[in-house]
Amino acid sequence: MSAILGSLLKRYYFERLADIRAPARAPEREFGYFRPGSGMVRHISVRDDAGLRLLLSQNAPPDVYCSNAYYAFPELPMREKEWRGADLIFDVDAKDLALPCRAEHAVRVCECSRVHARAECPHCGSQKSQARSLPCKKCIKAAWDEVEKLLKILEEDLGITGAIAYFSGNEGFHVHVEDPGTYKLGSKERLEIADYVSFRGAIPELVGLPRNAEKKKPAKPAEPDNPGWPGRYARHALASKAARSRAKKEAESGGYQLAQARLAEAAPVIGARIDPGVTTDVHRIFRLAGTVNGKSGLSKIPWEGEGDPYEAAALLGGDPREVVAECPVRFALGGSRFGPFEHGRVRVPAYAAAYMICKGLASDPA
Amino acid sequence: MLEVGEDEPAAPRRKKLEVGEDELARYPFLDEAGDYMKDTGFSLEDLAADPAFGRVRDMALARIEAAAEGRVFMKGAPDELPVEIYSFLLAVVMLKISSRRAMYGRFALAEARRAERFLESDLRRDTRASMGDATRGVVARIMHDLFEVDIERDGDDITMPVPSYLLHSTGFHEREWKLVNRRVSGGMVRLTPREAVRLLRSAVASYISSRITSARTPPSVPGLEKYVSRITELAAAFEPAASYTGEYPPCIKHAIGVLEKGENLPHSGRFMLGTYLLNAGKSIEEIAPLFKGAPDYNENTTLYQLRSLKEGAGGSGYSCPSCDKLRTQDLCHETAECAGISHPGQFGRGR
Numbered sequence: 038m039s040a041i042l043g044s045l046l047k048r049y050y051f052e053r054l055a056d057i058r059a060p061a062r063a064p065e066r067e068f069g070y071f072r073p074g075s076g077m078v079r080h081i082s083v084r085d086d087a088g089l090r091l092l093l094s095q096n097a098p099p100d101v102y103c104s105n106a107y108y109a110f111p112e113l114p115m116r117e118k119e120w121r122g123a124d125l126i127f128d129v130d131a132k133d134l135a136l137p138c139r140a141e142h143a144v145r146v147c148e149c150s151r152v153h154a155r156a157e158c159p160h161c162g163s164q165k166s167q168a169r170s171l172p173c174k175k176c177i178k179a180a181w182d183e184v185e186k187l188l189k190i191l192e193e194d195l196g197i198t199g200a201i202a203y204f205s206g207n208e209g210f211h212v213h214v215e216d217p218g219t220y221k222l223g224s225k226e227r228l229e230i231a232d233y234v235s236f237r238g239a240i241p242e243l244v245g246l247p248r249n250a251e252k253k254k255p256a257k258p259a260e261p262d263n264p265g266w267p268g269r270y271a272r273h274a275l276a277s278k279a280a281r282s283r284a285k286k287e288a289e290s291g292g293y294q295l296a297q298a299r300l301a302e303a304a305p306v307i308g309a310r311i312d313p314g315v316t317t318d319v320h321r322i323f324r325l326a327g328t329v330n331g332k333s334g335l336s337k338i339p340w341e342g343e344g345d346p347y348e349a350a351a352l353l354g355g356d357p358r359e360v361v362a363e364c365p366v367r368f369a370l371g372g373s374r375f376g377p378f379e380h381g382r383v384r385v386p387a388y389a390a391a392y393m394i395c396k397g398l399a400s401d402p403a
Numbered sequence: 404m405l406e407v408g409e410d411e412p413a414a415p416r417r418k419k420l421e422v423g424e425d426e427l428a429r430y431p432f433l434d435e436a437g438d439y440m441k442d443t444g445f446s447l448e449d450l451a452a453d454p455a456f457g458r459v460r461d462m463a464l465a466r467i468e469a470a471a472e473g474r475v476f477m478k479g480a481p482d483e484l485p486v487e488i489y490s491f492l493l494a495v496v497m498l499k500i501s502s503r504r505a506m507y508g509r510f511a512l513a514e515a516r517r518a519e520r521f522l523e524s525d526l527r528r529d530t531r532a533s534m535g536d537a538t539r540g541v542v543a544r545i546m547h548d549l550f551e552v553d554i555e556r557d558g559d560d561i562t563m564p565v566p567s568y569l570l571h572s573t574g575f576h577e578r579e580w581k582l583v584n585r586r587v588s589g590g591m592v593r594l595t596p597r598e599a600v601r602l603l604r605s606a607v608a609s610y611i612s613s614r615i616t617s618a619r620t621p622p623s624v625p626g627l628e629k630y631v632s633r634i635t636e637l638a639a640a641f642e643p644a645a646s647y648t649g650e651y652p653p654c655i656k657h658a659i660g661v662l663e664k665g666e667n668l669p670h671s672g673r674f675m676l677g678t679y680l681l682n683a684g685k686s687i688e689e690i691a692p693l694f695k696g697a698p699d700y701n702e703n704t705t706l707y708q709l710r711s712l713k714e715g716a717g718g719s720g721y722s723c724p725s726c727d728k729l730r731t732q733d734l735c736h737e738t739a740e741c742a743g744i745s746h747p748g749q750f751g752r753g754r
């Protein structure tokens with residue numbers, strides 16, 4: 038690992054140690070962290086704030102994780118842990134939203150370690166490279182819009198009011214729910230919740246459109262003031278008189294298939310676009326709030342939607358560091374703009390140096 | 404003495420409901436029925452051999468025969484209440500003595516469907532469905548005590564918390580049961596009384612099934628021989644045909660064993676078994692009979708489901724899940740012979 042990044046992490050965990058709290062029911066959770074040079078260390082048990090702070094100050098790891106699950110024996114191998122329940126987690130990633138701007142803020146890190154923005158490396162001709170995405174206000178705003186939809190559905194429909202949203206430190210948000218009603222739910226039940234919040238799998242009957250010609254039940258479209266999805270769909274697609282009669286006619290002539298297709302079209306607009314794989318995994322370890330994200334050098338922090346997370350989460354310090362950087366794209370971080378940088382030495386604030394190092398766009402000076 | 408109580412403590416002992424005789428006749432699977440019997444002072448020997456109880460014995464067998472035919476046992480006119488109660492208890496004893504597990508599940512499902520009709524009408528009638536009410540009706544109490552579902556009444560509808568709904572709804576494959584297709588608000592799912600009891604059918608069935616498994620009965624009871632041998636005859640139709648043996652990994656053997664015992668194999672287990680055998684080159688026609696033991700066995704559904712496993716995933720068929728995946732689904736039953744494999748399909752290879 039980069040010596041610069043290593044020393045910034047040490048300073049971070051030294052200076053901020055008192056602010057870092059172990060999550061609720063910490064002794065029942067599995068902790069893990071990344072140890073440069075040897076890989077993931079898992080199946081660790083942490084008893085309390087002091088135990089967590091000791092782990093962080095001793096290792097200053099680039100990534101720290103904690104299970105959403107509670108176990109009888111968190112330190113034992115997976116099969117012997119004895120699962121007792123898990124927080125409900127939602128993950129919104131800007132990557133999954135695939136906005137058209139993504140190409141503009143992506144760079145490629147070649148296997149020769151040079152950075153470019155093309156299909157083929159201009160330095161060595163290789164086509165093997167890894168895409169790295171730089172901060173984009175549009176993308177993170179779009180991800181936050183999904184979180185807001187999610188929080189509203191959780192509260193209005195599912196009666197879940199205590200959800201906490203976190204900026205992941207990279208390109209998305211995590212929403213954590215610690216709720217006695219849901220923590221016992223297994224993967225299948227969580228998939229139902231994931232499908233619910235994303236309006237996936239809805240059938241025309243739900244919004245009062247007829248099943249098919251044989252049933253001869255007249256269409257009775259949902260009303261905008263209906264609770265839950267029928268109302269939300271009505272406000273989206275059946276708000277005006279014209280829209281209602283169009284939908285009715287369409288459902289009668291186009292039949293079930295078309296009505297079904299309309300619902301599927303509406304899903305990404307009115308549903309929350311979450312990663313269902315994350316919600317259904319009841320054994321996963323998640324980045325721990327308050328720690329640094331090793332993919333960006335930014336911290337995972339609670340987020341309520343005010344301001345710029347790329348400013349608020351840049352917490353590794355503003356004092357300058359010199360690095361060898363190469364970054365063909367401009368980016369905004371910590372309230373300042375950086376780049377583009379031609380291959381060479383630059384002096385930037387510590388958080389920006391760490392960011393570029395984590396993204397593979399900079400390294401320690403020789 | 405007849406005791407249809409828990410022998411192995413299947414569930415923590417709950418506080419007794421106050422249940423009337425008429426309610427016990429509708430819901431004879433409640434363990435209060437055993438107490439009722441005890442209180443009346445009749446013994447198992449009486450029920451089995453006393454000429455006075457001939458009608459109870461016949462009705463017990465009729466209940467089992469109805470289950471074997473996939474019917475719900477209903478008589479034109481309700482019998483004397485004690486006969487209704489005793490015949491259920493005796494049927495449980497007969498089944499246990501027969502030890503034909505293939506029949507346990509069938510009987511449990513048929514009795515669950517029978518109870519469903521009463522539950523629905525009681526639920527419609529009962530204005531005391533609400534949980535907070537100390538005098539709440541028997542259905543609300545059954546749902547709460549047996550299935551941990553707290554229902555509330557709202558107009559003609561029944562509401563229940565989203566997590567309770569999900570714990571029972573994920574067994575259904577029809578899209579109507581998906582949470583997204585339900586009326587949900589404020590953390591509650593709204594159902595008609597019919598839907599609410601339908602939701603609980605398989606939970607009621609497993610409860611009844613566990614009552615049979617845990618019933619304490621002597622190995623044989625004079626007077627019941629001919630009933631027991633009739634059950635053995637009936638069961639033959641549901642016992643799986645030739646089962647595959649040999650080099651199957653323990654997870655697959657276990658799943659086959661579950662079906663042979665007439666117990667319920669979860670959807671994930673059926674998926675594993677079906678995909679494994681299909682990938683092992685078995686034909687749909689060879690595999691389908693294995694599922695005969697399942698309490699909800701239906702030939703057409705089974706063939707349809709196997710076909711979709713074979714043709715799904717874009718035509719190439721689904722593959723069997725990995726060992727890791729099976730572990731998370733509690734389907735793995737690893738033995739020493741599994742060393743070094745990460746997929747059931749690798750079992751027994753290279754040796």
Ligand SMILES: [Zn+2]
Nearest residue numbers: 147149158161
């Ligand atoms: Zn290159």
Ligand SMILES: [Zn+2]
Nearest residue numbers: 138139173176
């Ligand atoms: Zn963007």
